[in-house]
Amino acid sequence: MDALAPHAPIEKRVAMVDGRTEEVWPLSRDEQFLFALYTELFDDHWDKLTWGPLIPGAAYELKCPGKPERISLSAGGYLTIHWGARGHFHLCLAAKSTSDPALAARRSPGRVELYRRLDGDGYPISWGIRMFNGHDEPQITIFLPNPFLKPEDRIAETPDWDRLALWDDLFPRLTGTPADGRDRLGKGYAKN
Numbered sequence: 465m466d467a468l469a470p471h472a473p474i475e476k477r478v479a480m481v482d483g484r485t486e487e488v489w490p491l492s493r494d495e496q497f498l499f500a501l502y503t504e505l506f507d508d509h510w511d512k513l514t515w516g517p518l519i520p521g522a523a524y525e526l527k528c529p530g531k532p533e534r535i536s537l538s539a540g541g542y543l544t545i546h547w548g549a550r551g552h553f554h555l556c557l558a559a560k561s562t563s564d565p566a567l568a569a570r571r572s573p574g575r576v577e578l579y580r581r582l583d584g585d586g587y588p589i590s591w592g593i594r595m596f597n598g599h600d601e602p603q604i605t606i607f608l609p610n611p612f613l614k615p616e617d618r619i620a621e622t623p624d625w626d627r628l629a630l631w632d633d634l635f636p637r638l639t640g641t642p643a644d645g646r647d648r649l650g651k652g653y654a655k656n
Contacts, residue, residue, distance in 0.1 A: 475639075484581060489639050491576040491593070495558040498576065499537045501593070501638075502555070505606060506532055506545050509630055514617070518594070518605040525607065525617070541572070555604055556597070574598040578638055580631075580647070587650035591631045608634075612652035619653050 478486045492498070505513060510531050516524030529550040536544050540561030546552040559568035574596050581590035589612060594605040608631050609615075611623040625648055636642055 484584075485586065486579050486581050487588075489578040491578055491638060493573040493576055495537070495541060498557045498573065498595075499543060502543055502545070503535050505593075507535055512609045512630060514607040515604060517602050519602050555595070569598040572598050573603070574600055578635065583650050585651070588647050589650050589653065591628070591647075593634075611648075612650070623648075623650075623652055 475487055475489050478488055491501075506528065510528040514525045514527060516526040518524070529547050532545050533548045534544070534546040536546070537557065538544065538561075541556060541558035542561075543555045543557050544552055545555075556571040557573065559571035562568050562571070576593070576595045578593055579591070580588040583589040590610060591608040592606055593608070595603045597603050609627040609629070611625050611627045612620055613627075614620050614624075615627075628647055631647065632643060
C-alpha cells in the first residue's frame, strides 16, 4: 500500500488577511503518512524545495544545504532531517514523549494541508504544503517549485511550467483527484 495514498481531502477556499484567496486540501495528520511525505520530499526533492516556518511577521524561506545525511522518526514522534555539520531540524509528528495531554495536543499536528495561492484574477500563483500544531501555530511550510520563479528565487519573465512537475505528481496522489487544468493559467508575479 502506498504510504501517500489519498485520505479523501476536500478542497476549500480560504480568504487571507491580505485579500488573496487560497485553495486548501486537508491532508492526514497520521504520523506514518507525514513521515512518508516528509521523507519523500526531503530525500527525493531536497534540491527543489524552499521551506521554513511562515509566521505572522516573518517568512523563513530556506534551501536544503544538500541531500540529508539522515531522516529519522524518534520513538517520541519527532521527525529529524539532518545534514550533519550543516544543521538539522525537528518536527513533531505525534507528541509521545510527554505525559501532559495538553502539551502533547499542542505539539502534535492540528492540521496539515496542500494549498495553492491564487492571484488577483483567481489563478494559481504559489503551491505548497504546510503543517500547524494543535494550537494552530505554523510548524512548517514547504513551498513547491514555482513556474513564476527561477530556481535562484528571482521572478521569471516567462513561466517555466516544468517547475510544476512536483505539484503535478503530488496533487493527484495526495488528493485522489485529477488536476483541474488551472495551474497553468496564471500570469505570474510580474504581471500581477
